[in-house]
Amino acid sequence: RKEVEQDPGPFNVPEGATVAFNCTYSNSASQSFFWYRQDCRKEPKLLMSVYSSGNEDGRFTAQLNRASQYISLLIRDSKLSDSATYLCVVIRDTGRRALTFGSGTRLQVQP
């Protein structure tokens, strides 16, 4: 079983749609959680950190459920520029600080 699992997609949605991505992680001792975005053949870029209390940044909302070991990302009012691969990322051990990546969920926003 992969340590961080995501639905690979692709998710094809029209502009203006709301889309939700989910992610599960297997190690209950995981400490920190993030969503990164990766455009084709580019480096990953931090989208947002994820907290149990939930956090929002403009059209993006992230949520963490530690009991279910589940992380979500909601994108409202999708834009063409949101088309990318969204990576669920976990830090298992804050001493090591290595990022563990999911395989990513591909989003294609269509006009």
Add this chain to the structure above:
Amino acid sequence: NAGVMQNPRHLVRRRGQEARLRCSPMKGHSHVYWYRQLPEEGLKFMVYLQKENIIDESGMPKERFSAEFPKEGPSILRIQQVVRGDSAAYFCASATRFQETQYFGPGTRLLVL
């Protein structure tokens, strides 16, 4: 403030040659991480370094791969006697001592012929 810099951006090697990948962290960042992304796969952690120290190399292949981060100059990921399976994008990320957030460089795409 320049971001994380990596060079070369593209590197072509023949089987058996050596590949040297360089990473200059962001200004003020003392922690460097290397990740590898094989074609159509997710990123995998390789090694975590601070200046002159390897902190965690649990993701490094046991043979042919080495990394360093000297007191002066960039971090170097070295692959000896490359094989076709080493073809991948190699990303470097850096962070400060106190923050978990890692910032990625543009990557080096290695192609082994």
